[in-house]
Amino acid sequence: MTKKWKLWIGGKWREPKDYETLTNPHTEEELAEIGQAEPADAVEAIVEAHRSFQKFRDYPAHARAKILAKVAAILEERSDECAKIIAKEGAKSIRNAREEMSRTVQTYRFSAEEAKRNYGERIPMDAAEGGENRFGYTKRTPLGVVTAITPFNFPFNLVAHKVGPAIAAGNSIVLKPAEQTPLSSLFLAEVFKEAGLPAGVLNIIPGKGDVLSEALTKHPYVKKVTFTGSVEVGYTVQQQAGFRKLTLELGSNSPFIIDEGVDIDQVIERSVQGAFSFNGQVCISIQRIYVHQSLYEAFLERFVTRTNQLVIGSPFDEKTNITAVISKKSLERLQTWLDEAIQEGANVECGGGVQGNVMEPTVLTNVNRDSKVFRNEIFGPMVCVFPFDTLEEAIDDANDSRYGLNSGVMTPSLERAFYAAERLETGGVIVNDIPTYRIDNMPYGGWKDSGVGREGVKYAMREMMEQKFISIKTGD
Ligand SMILES: NC(=O)c1ccc[n+]([C@@H]2O[C@H](COP(=O)([O-])OP(=O)(O)OC[C@H]3O[C@@H](n4cnc5c(N)ncnc54)[C@H](O)[C@@H]3O)[C@@H](O)[C@H]2O)c1
Numbered sequence: 140m141t142k143k144w145k146l147w148i149g150g151k152w153r154e155p156k157d158y159e160t161l162t163n164p165h166t167e168e169e170l171a172e173i174g175q176a177e178p179a180d181a182v183e184a185i186v187e188a189h190r191s192f193q194k195f196r197d198y199p200a201h202a203r204a205k206i207l208a209k210v211a212a213i214l215e216e217r218s219d220e221c222a223k224i225i226a227k228e229g230a231k232s233i234r235n236a237r238e239e240m241s242r243t244v245q246t247y248r249f250s251a252e253e254a255k256r257n258y259g260e261r262i263p264m265d266a267a268e269g270g271e272n273r274f275g276y277t278k279r280t281p282l283g284v285v286t287a288i289t290p291f292n293f294p295f296n297l298v299a300h301k302v303g304p305a306i307a308a309g310n311s312i313v314l315k316p317a318e319q320t321p322l323s324s325l326f327l328a329e330v331f332k333e334a335g336l337p338a339g340v341l342n343i344i345p346g347k348g349d350v351l352s353e354a355l356t357k358h359p360y361v362k363k364v365t366f367t368g369s370v371e372v373g374y375t376v377q378q379q380a381g382f383r384k385l386t387l388e389l390g391s392n393s394p395f396i397i398d399e400g401v402d403i404d405q406v407i408e409r410s411v412q413g414a415f416s417f418n419g420q421v422c423i424s425i426q427r428i429y430v431h432q433s434l435y436e437a438f439l440e441r442f443v444t445r446t447n448q449l450v451i452g453s454p455f456d457e458k459t460n461i462t463a464v465i466s467k468k469s470l471e472r473l474q475t476w477l478d479e480a481i482q483e484g485a486n487v488e489c490g491g492g493v494q495g496n497v498m499e500p501t502v503l504t505n506v507n508r509d510s511k512v513f514r515n516e517i518f519g520p521m522v523c524v525f526p527f528d529t530l531e532e533a534i535d536d537a538n539d540s541r542y543g544l545n546s547g548v549m550t551p552s553l554e555r556a557f558y559a560a561e562r563l564e565t566g567g568v569i570v571n572d573i574p575t576y577r578i579d580n581m582p583y584g585g586w587k588d589s590g591v592g593r594e595g596v597k598y599a600m601r602e603m604m605e606q607k608f609i610s611i612k613t614g615d
């Protein structure tokens with residue numbers, strides 16, 4: 140009998156009406172029974188969060204920082220256990236899962252530090268006629284209840300990017316984790332309790348997104364909705380949230396440009412990592428590689444050779460690179476898109492097959508620009524490689540996308556690096572590395588359909604606060 144997980148509301152485990160069985164995507168082994176929140180549970184969680192906020196809003200910054208620092212310390216201490224949870228429920232390779240935990244600890248540490256840096260601004264009132272004898276300043280105050288809806292692919296760190304800044308800012312939060320990876324979130328309940336977070340400030344309600352969405356986005360106590368996931372769901376969330384503050388961290392089909400003069404040997408390993416880490420199920424995974432004509436043949440040959448060396452295996456094997464994709468539905472979609480791409484002219488340079496729930500790492504060339512593997516977000520172990528003649532042409536091609544999260548450009552020329560940095564239409568331009576590069580304090584978010592707002596602790600925290608201007612008349 141596997142463990143039954145209830146809902147975490149108001150600092151207590153609450154019995155849900157229904158449970159669903161959670162399975163390991165790689166082995167299909169049953170892992171746990173997960174309580175499924177209903178809209179009434181979401182409302183209860185929001186009411187509890189609202190109640191707890193009335194006291195938590197006055198917690199001093201040092202107390203909030205202390206709780207977050209303690210959370211970071213506990214997670215660091217228990218990071219092996221956490222990595223195993225990620226590997227089990229998400230089928231992420233254990234090495235990638237450990238990397239995620241090390242970043243998660245940093246994200247909570249950054250949150251602890253940022254909690255103490257809530258600076259305002261003094262306005263030079265006497266710069267304006269009529270502003271004499273007035274003292275003007277701004278301050279940022281917490282909003283109240285924040286609701287967070289998170290995806291499956293980084294179940295600890297992308298939750299940390301919402302929970303950490305929300306608490307640092309003095310808000311309370313209701314978290315709805317992805318259906319596929321609820322255990323990573325439920326684990327946090329006791330961690331935050333041990334760290335001293337008052338009951339009701341963090342509530343965790345696994346369940347179906349479409350069932351809970353309305354309550355989480357429309358309840359009058361909800362002052363901010365922060366969502367990470369697909370563009371399609373992001374659009375629904377935006378429609379529902381109306382005038383509430385909103386952050387949307389959505390998908391992408393990230394381009395990586397390898398310019399003339401680059402040493403190919405130095406880019407192969409990073410290109411393979413960027414395209415296939417966690418089976419390409421990373422929002423800033425490399426989907427389109429543009430290689431200068433002079434390097435194209437050599438790059439393709441070495442890239443395919445290295446891709447063929449990736450090890451398909453159990454998430455728990457230290458040697459494993461590639462594991463099952465998150466669901467059969469996702470596997471079927473990838474196969475359909477691949478078949479369509481082939482019919483539309485693409486060549487399969489390697490991979491293309493399926494082993495159990497695993498899709499082999501696949502490299503495509505000659506891809507039609509109207510194919511789904513070019514236009515949409517693949518979110519699987521498939522990558523398209525194109526030759527280009529001029530950097531201008533490669534940048535235009537890279538920008539030919541509804542998405543704009545991160546882009547990457549390798550070039551030996553400082554001038555061309557600045558040129559590309561100016562012209563690429565993405566929230567982040569990563570020069571001399573892959574677009575898949577992210578550290579947890581950098582501003583992070585998309586242009587175009589890749590999203591609204593920014594995360595990266597300090598930036599997320601700002602978007603979870605309201606700014607107030609105060610003017611004090613000091614004399615006549
Ligand atoms: N930009 C980023 O920072 C970032 C990070 C990670 C993942 N992503 C994106 O997330 C996607 C993959 O994750 P996923 O498959 O979990 O995404 P998804 O959109 O299917 O699900 C994300 C969350 O939304 C919930 N949801 C589903 N339907 C809903 C609805 N109708 N209303 C409200 N919530 C609903 C899900 O339960 C889950 O918690 C990819 O597109 C990826 O690029 C973006």
Ligand SMILES: O=C[C@H](O)CS(=O)(=O)O
Nearest residue numbers: 292293420421422423577
């Ligand atoms: O999947 C998208 C994530 O934002 C990638 S990362 O965890 O931030 O590197």
